[in-house]
């Protein structure tokens with residue numbers, strides 16, 4: 019009866035992975051502006067163009083109240099707010115708001131393009147910046163010096179980072195659906211989640227657990243549809259024992275009974291037998307709270323079978339629902355009942371802290387390099403240099419002069435020269451073509 023391949027497969031399915039890919043973009047920085055003070059009787063005021071505000075960051079934050087990533091399924095693109103432009107009279111633009119995306123504890127954030135881990139959000143409240151906002155551009159007031167008291171250029175806001183990320187969460191089931199074979203467990207999970215298990219009118223249709231995410235209003239939980247249990251399961255009969263270990267890790271059991279009267283068995287007897295198997299396997303399993311679902315209530319005559327079963331179980335303190343997993347009758351009430359009960363139960367055991375590594379944000383794009391792209395053609399690649407160009411008002415000759423000085427200071431001009439750039443060659447940076455201008459030639 020024991021089958022190691024099955025067990026291995028089961029381990030994998032019980033820890034199924036919830037995964038979402040999204041693109042996040044910080045807010046661009048606001049532009050600095052060129053302005054001069056205007057006062058009565060003062061013919062030439064000093065520079066007074068304000069700085070732009072910084073763009074907001076996109077932050078991913080772990081929140082213990084969330085269980086799955088389903089909330090991020092519906093939108094593919096998330097952007098934080100742009101910084102406001104500067105104003106006259108040295109008025110600084112407003113900073114853009116951060117955008118905070120909440121995810122369950124245990125979510126790992128990857129850069130989807132490089133596959134590298136950005137962060138492992140292992141604790142409630144842990145956060146990472148997934149896409150930084152751009153810095154605000156400086157207004158012309160910031161560029162006044164003793165030699166240039168009336169600067170006629172300002173800096174544009176820095177474009178924000180845009181990052182394609184993948185969020186990954188290893189899910190453990192909150193709820194185990196258990197019961198005798200063929201009672202309708204798989205039909206139920208297919209009704210309440212997107213899971214598409216095999217359903218058939220014979221016992222042991224389900225060989226390994228199926229997991230599904232169930233959404234209720236703004237909450238969600240994970241359900242596992244288990245293979246049917248029979249007498250002797252704890253000793254390895256049927257498929258049972260391989261999975262009992264995994265049901266132990268759930269927080270609540272939904273015990274499904276067939277009240278159609280078609281199986282020829284007594285639902286209450288099934289209930290006792292299975293509970294006996296659970297306690298024979300472990301105390302922990304026997305102690306898990308159970309909700310009972312009397313299924314196949316759509317079958318004529320089932321109400322008569324259900325009534326005494328319901329009464330018996332309710333007297334013993336069980337919450338009982340009558341449902342038809344096939345037609346959906348009563349299923350919504352059951353789902354709400356599960357959600358409500360989960361609220362009152364302790365949260366799932368968290369991963370032990372020592373198993374969780376924390377990774378700081380990986381920024382590999384902070385360097386630049388010169389590439390020869392053709393005869394007399396060069397390109398400078400890398401965020402620091404590209405951002406300088408992005409922040410320059412290219413229609414303003416003063417701004418262009420400043421750009422040249424900055425490229426010189428950063429060593430870009432000499433690197434171009436070392437790569438063989440000659441006077442009159444074309445240098446492309448961030449899609450903008452410049453003539454290479456070399457005073458010494």
Ligand SMILES: Nc1nc2c(ncn2[C@@H]2O[C@H](COP(=O)(O)OP(=O)(O)OP(=O)(O)O)[C@@H](O)[C@H]2O)c(=O)[nH]1
Pocket residue numbers: 197198199200201202203204205206216217218219220221222223224225244245246247313314315316317341342343344345
């Ligand atoms: N009439 C009726 N039939 C149902 C209902 N729920 C399930 N069935 C039928 O019962 C049979 C067994 O359903 P499954 O969902 O495969 O049962 P299971 O409990 O997952 O069975 P195992 O995986 O073998 O343990 C199928 O033929 C279903 O169509 C119901 O509410 N009403």
Ligand SMILES: [Mg+2]
Pocket residue numbers: 203204205216217223224243244245246
């Ligand atoms: Mg099944």
